[in-house]
Amino acid sequence: MGGERKRRGIFPRFGVSEDVEREIEAHIALHVEELVGAGWDPRAAREEALRRFGDRDRIAAAAAAVTRRHHRAVGRMEMFDTLWQDIRYGVRTLVRSPTFALVAVLTLALGIGANTAIFSVVNGVLLRPLPFEDPDEIVWVTEVNTRGGPMAVAWPNFRDWMANLRSFSGLAAYGVLSTTALGGDEPVQARVGRVSHDYWSIFGVVPVRGRLTTPDDHHEDAAPVVVVSRSFWENELSGAEISGLSLEILGFRAPVVGVAEDPGFPGGGIDMWAPLELGGLSSSRTAHNWRVVGRMASGVSIGQARQEAISLTARLVQDEPGADPDFLATSVFVTPLQEAIVGDSRTPLLLLFGAAGLVLLVACTNLASTLLARGAARSRELAVRMSLGAAKGRILRQLLTEGLVIAGVGGTTGVLMAGGVMRGLRAAQAGTIPRLSEVTIDGWVLAYTAAVALTTAFLFGLLPALRLTRRDAGDALRVGSRGNAREGRAGVWRVLVGAEVAMAFVLLVATGLLVRSSRALLTEDIGAEVGDVSTAAVTLSLVKYASEYDQARWYDELISELEALPDVESAGVMSTLPVAGSLASGRLELDGDLERATTAGYVVASGGAFEALDIPLLRGRLFDERDTPESGHVAIVSQSFAETVWPGEDPIGHEVNGGGMDNFWEDRTFARVVGVVGDVRYRGLDIEARPTVYFAHSQRPFRLQWGASVVAESSLGDAARVVGGLRETIRRLDSDVPLRLETMRSRVIESIAERGFVMVLFGAFSLIALVLASVGIYGVVSYGVARRTREMGIRIALGADGGKVLGMVVGASMRMVFAGLALGLVAAYGLTRLLAGLLYEVSPTDPLTLVIVAVALAGTALLASWVPARAGTRVDPMVTMRAE
């Protein structure tokens, strides 16, 4: 009733104010007319009418405001009303086709979940500022070596920087080492941060209990003190009152003076801090032992700070005539701390981010094609609605709302999945990627996910929606019960599936290359056989074993007990393990000649270590019981050392003295070369072996004091079997030694954990892409078959071979797959070179990988086409034709 008239009243043809003004003017005019009729003078009549009317402006405004408020309320209501209608309609349509809904939501959840997980890592590691006050002011300062690379800082340089540089409001040197700490509830391997005094102020650390170190604690002759971290205090000291507590570390017994929260720098968890001056400092400008962080003074740029540091350092090293110029700083780097921490992880993370993006694109493409298929089925419904007068815009909006409903449910599921994945990643990969423990799904991540979900909803919703609404209604109605199924749409569809195949191809190739790199790395000959070896990291108490020779004797006893075990083939001790990641190196003097010196790595080892690790002896002999502290010092050199230093000569009998490692360097006690062994990769699986000199642990045990590795080879070829024997024997000889046991194999795998992290994620992403692409192909083919059942029925009825029809369908599908593969090949050539830094002995365009992936993908696609095609062509032609 009267709806139309009412509407016109509420929404007048002209503006509200104008309407009010006209009405008031009419009122006054009518009044004047009446008064004039009664004999008034027109001017007086108008004045009277205006007077009686009252405050015209105020009334006009009040009247207009009433209507405007109403319009706004009605507008809002109508908007929410339609939106709600669309959402309900969308949900109803989805519920009516649960399979479609499930596939769509899962597809999207996979895509969005992958993206959310990776973005939360990117956000936590690369984007979020470090959790310190004014993190932009904190920088990392290193010396630069003769090769232009960063190098740790020598103590005298740091001391002079501290005294002279004005660009920094604070500078702190620090080093971290794992060592035995005694005095807690149990002996433990503790991570000790040896820090200079400014460390506390740079990272804003305040004591939780007691105090931090004071400047007075930071002298070489100060009484030792230690500050423990809150977690160490709670877990290892039972949160006891700290007065009266003391710990034995690094050969000192130091009172616990305070408890502090670990600021998270340097990462990996610090158990306690001690003044780095403890234990004496090298006064040589070539002993690069310390890492340095600084806080910029306000208003100073990094460039200025660097200039100041460079010119000071240049003066400092000039005053160092005796030093080897190869080991003096040539320059100084000043880098923002965040950049320094994240460093090498940036590229792999961004690559993973890109890969996750591709997965999402595949998911969107898949949904778009599924929606197109559904759209074809629904075109009749839509045509009917349009012919009944539904506005095109409204239908478009409604299709998009359906997309939003899918995106909303899919996105929520995706975030939940990402949360689970993140928990797993944090547990499995702690320590692989810096700052990974800080990664959470926070507001930024959720905002990102929401943006991604909205964008994808438009991406996969808009194209089908536009296609569906572009046609005029009559067209679809005329075609009849099958809906409109023109070839054009199948064309778009093929392009979409082809694109999916291309993207899946790129991801699979990337995974293939990474897998091949990892295989190449893991089968790399590192110069030692580690498959049957277990190892224990041991640091003996410097209080209990005052002399390093006491320590050497302890290792001898341990080794002989181990070798007496039936499971142990051979055992030894060494200062550095193969693929440990680092190798001490220094200047080595040759044959007593001061002019003939070289730079090489050095390792302290027992003879059994070579046997346990099967490091091949090429000439001469290994260390044995003949080599005592009293006998003449001996050395073993690696093959490449011998070839570089004494080319064409027999190295046996030559003499070396090694690089600043102990007192024998200053004493100029030369060691006679007694053997040559094969080269071993110490610095990493992927880093070429460095020329190396080995000294006998019985003669030069000094290095072992800071931590040694005991190795034991299983006589049965099973490394795990000797772990128990190692543990019990070490416990029996000294129950105060904290134990960290593992097989060498797991150490090797751990050494490439970051590659593993990237590889596993790429693998997961490409698997998702492969599944989605297969689902896409399956969908296209089964829809195509369903659409053409009648045609095929006729063909078969007319005598066409069923197999031929099947071949025709599969062939059509494979044409689009091959087009996708060709596109993917081109894309792979362009994109895989981004991976180059992560590859090892595999070219980014490795033909074998490309062929294997292409064949595997084509095979999967063939299966995905064949299954629905066969199901479609097997139907009895008579049945399908009667069904029409």
Add this chain to the structure above:
Amino acid sequence: MANPLELFKGTLDVLILKTLSRGSLHGYGISRWIRETTEEELNIEEGALYPALRRLETKGLVEAEWGVTDTSREAKFYSLTGEGRTELEAGLNHWHRYVRAMSRVLGSPAG
């Protein structure tokens, strides 16, 4: 003539509805009708009618349409809707109960 009476709060709406119950009228017509019927006893600022009319319109109690007067002038005509009629009855009912209750205490008007 005594000073005009002030209008009780909320009674303007009922007055307008009552006025329109005889048929559709423009704003000036409504104000003139009230003036004449009350013999100018009520002090109503004529303009106050308009916000009230619009309020009634948004509530769906009256509806408005531009039209032309007998003297060929353009004016907006208001008429009661079904809901308006119901509302008028409720308002009248309420008013009569009010007057009866007041009268019982204060006594009927003299004369």
